[in-house]
Amino acid sequence: MFITEQVESIEVSEHGGWLVRFNTSPRVFQYNKARLLYLKDPKPINIVHRGLYVRNKRISDIAELLCFAYST
Structure with a gap:
């Protein structure tokens, strides 16, 4: 697993997967589309x-709530 802020x-690669470059490395890493969800x-x-509830507990200290689409 990687940290989003480091991406x-x-x-999209020519083979249909993902090519991911991180701030922490000069390398480009390849991921199968089935292993990475791109929001x-x-x-x-x-x-x-x-109200926002997680496992039947109300979460009240929310700064922002976002809904994402995903790319296939």
Whole structure:
């Protein structure tokens, strides 16, 4: 697993997988599309009059809630 903030770029390879470059390495790493979920285009969700629950516990100290699309 890698940390999102360390990803410098993601591209589709000519074989249909992902080419990922990290800030921490000059190398480009190849990932099969089945092993990496690429989330993009976040859309904010208005949480003013709503509640967020995780495992039946209300989470109240939310700064922002985002909904992502994914690329296939």
